[in-house]
């Protein structure tokens with residue numbers, strides 16, 4: 001999807017993907033998975049309340065999000081004081097223990113983490129991979145692995161019998177193919193979501209680098 005597609009959604013308030021509570025998989029499996037990690041990266045974060053979950057668990061959070069509106073709304077709706085700084089090519093919204101970099105994920109570099117002072121130990125992907133069409137998913141995972149090759153990933157994905165999206169269907173075989181043989185992809189939980197799309201399942205994967 002082009003940036004204009006998402007920016008228009010935010011401008012129109014057409015954000016059906018946004019959830020008013022922590023994700024059920026995060027509530028059920030998050031504390032165990034994230035226990036060893038003090039920091040979490042949230043790509044394509046929107047204004048997800050799941051970032052509040054991580055703050056409540058005492059984690060440091062770095063998000064990246066294209067839409068300025070999403071960043072503004074995250075901090076104002078959650079009443080978190082923030083400073084706005086430049087961290088080119090991003091605008092950096094910095095609150096206590098949380099930074100959201102407003103800009104294009106694909107322009108994020110390791111040096112941005114260096115400037116922020118740490119490399120997140122874990123990655124939380126909810127509605128990021130599945131927001132991207134097939135051609136962009138490969139670039140997304142390649143970039144994620146280049147930025148944070150050792151970080152463990154908590155991935156929430158959908159699969160259903162259709163090529164239409166977003167959200168797109170991303171089956172386990174594609175996830176294993178995207179991360180490659182140097183990563184262990186573990187299916188942890190599945191939930192029937194046929195109320196959302198016919199034959200739709202929402203699935204949780206833990207992904208770890210091998211060795």
Ligand SMILES: C[S@@+](CC[C@H](N)C(=O)[O-])C[C@H]1O[C@@H](n2cnc3c(N)ncnc32)[C@H](O)[C@@H]1O
Pocket residue numbers: 003006007017018019043044045046047048064065066067070103104105106126127128131
């Ligand atoms: C389906 S939404 C999911 C948001 C969030 N993860 C959640 O669970 O609510 C996808 C988000 O990715 C953002 N986005 C899309 N392409 C992006 C990019 N290249 N860089 C950063 N953010 C992007 C969109 O603006 C949108 O907020």
